[in-house]
Amino acid sequence: MLMGQASLKRNGVQDYVTTRATALIMTAFSLFMGWFFISTPDITYAVWSDLFSGLMMKVFTFVTLVSIMFHIHIGMWQVLTDYVKAPGLRAFIQFIINLIALVYVVVGLFVLWGV
Numbered sequence: 001m002l003m004g005q006a007s008l009k010r011n012g013v014q015d016y017v018t019t020r021a022t023a024l025i026m027t028a029f030s031l032f033m034g035w036f037f038i039s040t041p042d043i044t045y046a047v048w049s050d051l052f053s054g055l056m057m058k059v060f061t062f063v064t065l066v067s068i069m070f071h072i073h074i075g076m077w078q079v080l081t082d083y084v085k086a087p088g089l090r091a092f093i094q095f096i097i098n099l100i101a102l103v104y105v106v107v108g109l110f111v112l113w114g115v
Helices: 001-005 012-039 043-051 055-083 087-114
Strands: none
Touching: 012 043, 043 087, 055 087
16 A cells, blocks of 8 residues: 555655755745845836846746645645545646635746746
């Protein structure tokens, strides 16, 4: 029974480190955006466009989007494994959630590089 899970090349330590690393990236992005909103007195389209026109901000945002995708993948896998016992239903729900997360990243990528 455990051999099937071990063949997926995932383990608890890897999941733990990945979720913590992605959480740190998402926290850093949230703190930066919070600081931006607090320190910018007048937010206009020009200010917003200037913020996201720099390469570093685009990379930071893209890394954050990918981190969200990984975080969703691991977190929802853990929740679905605990609460959805039917393997077929669990696989279907996980596929849909992962697809939505991937679409989220792809749309974010198009929006980012369109600025």
